[in-house]
Amino acid sequence: MAKSRLGVIGGSGLYDLPGLANPRWEHVPTPWGEPSDLLHFGELDGLEMVFLPRHGRGHRIPPTEIDYRANIDALKRVGVTDVVSISACGSFRDELSPGTFVLVDQFIDRTFAREKSFFGTGCVAHVSFAHPVSPGLADLVEAAAQAEDIPVRRGGTYLVMEGPQFSTLAESHLYRSWGCDVIGMTNMPEAKLAREAELCYATVAMVTDYDCWHPDHGDVDVPSILRTVADNGEKARRLIARLARDFPREHPPCPIGSDLALETAIITPPDARDPDLLKKLDAVAGRVLGV
Numbered sequence: 445m446a447k448s449r450l451g452v453i454g455g456s457g458l459y460d461l462p463g464l465a466n467p468r469w470e471h472v473p474t475p476w477g478e479p480s481d482l483l484h485f486g487e488l489d490g491l492e493m494v495f496l497p498r499h500g501r502g503h504r505i506p507p508t509e510i511d512y513r514a515n516i517d518a519l520k521r522v523g524v525t526d527v528v529s530i531s532a533c534g535s536f537r538d539e540l541s542p543g544t545f546v547l548v549d550q551f552i553d554r555t556f557a558r559e560k561s562f563f564g565t566g567c568v569a570h571v572s573f574a575h576p577v578s579p580g581l582a583d584l585v586e587a588a589a590q591a592e593d594i595p596v597r598r599g600g601t602y603l604v605m606e607g608p609q610f611s612t613l614a615e616s617h618l619y620r621s622w623g624c625d626v627i628g629m630t631n632m633p634e635a636k637l638a639r640e641a642e643l644c645y646a647t648v649a650m651v652t653d654y655d656c657w658h659p660d661h662g663d664v665d666v667p668s669i670l671r672t673v674a675d676n677g678e679k680a681r682r683l684i685a686r687l688a689r690d691f692p693r694e695h696p697p698c699p700i701g702s703d704l705a706l707e708t709a710i711i712t713p714p715d716a717r718d719p720d721l722l723k724k725l726d727a728v729a730g731r732v733l734g735v
């Protein structure tokens with residue numbers, strides 16, 4: 445079994461992870477481009493941690509422009525085994541009020557202007573993705589929340605929109621009618637790429653607003669989102685600290701095989717593969733390509 449190394453991707457309002465021992469920010473170049481920022485390395489209770497602010501410190505990068513491939517490749521390249529995403533999101537349900545943490549287990553991807561795969565012409569792969577969240581990792585996050593008395597709702601569907609504008613009222617009603625629970629702009633293609641890179645992935649969706657559908661609440665705006673994240677940031681950091689404390693030091697096999705996702709995914713035979721693409725896949729797919 446591999447040694448566990450926990451990656452945390454911080455969303456809006458979460459640009460650092462205080463309390464790391466031996467903290468250092470390091471540049472990790474990738475064949476796909478630049479990650480959103482330097483990676484923040486350190487240990488929590490002896491567990492190796494790597495934090496990456498998704499939008500960069502200073503929130504410089506909008507959702508569409510984030511190089512999701514570079515971010516996931518960089519985390520994989522430095523030995524991360526599990527990724528927890530912390531994300532601000534709007535709510536489509538009365539009972540999911542601002543401040544609620546939702547461990548989503550499904551996504552609907554409505555983004556259309558992003559690179560969504562490490563693979564392509566010269567090496568084609570199709571990973572299974574019916575269950576985009578790794579249940580073992582979600583179990584650990586849920587247990588950490590319970591140990592800290594932080595209420596979490598287990599399960600839910602996160603609609604990923606392109607943005608950067610928030611939804612129209614008609615869109616908000618449409619997504620509600622589809623049975624979606626929360627909405628954000630970033631977890632796709634992040635979750636797809638994590639699966640291709642054989643990383644276990646789970647999201648803590650932090651409800652910050654009721655989008656624009658709720659008759660008793662005003663339309664979402666940035667100041668109210670940031671206020672709610674600020675009010676709940678301490679809870680999120682406590683959750684991560686407890687998760688690190690209790691995290692198995694040897695990476696447990698994923699019950700749905702997220703960590704072996706490429707085992708049967710690559711369809712292009714070795715003699716038809718593009719050597720240049722294979723070089724770029726060294727970190728993500730080195731295990732199965734032998735590059």
Ligand SMILES: CSC[C@H]1O[C@H](OP(=O)(O)O)[C@H](O)[C@@H]1O
Pocket residue numbers: 454455456498499507530531532533628629630631666669
């Ligand atoms: C700052 S409001 C909209 C912004 O917040 C969410 O980001 P993240 O998922 O990184 O927390 C949402 O997806 C938008 O990118």
Ligand SMILES: Nc1ncnc2[nH]cnc12
Pocket residue numbers: 532533534535605610611627628629652653654655656664669
């Ligand atoms: N209502 C909303 N729509 C899209 N992204 C969000 N992030 C936080 N709230 C959001």
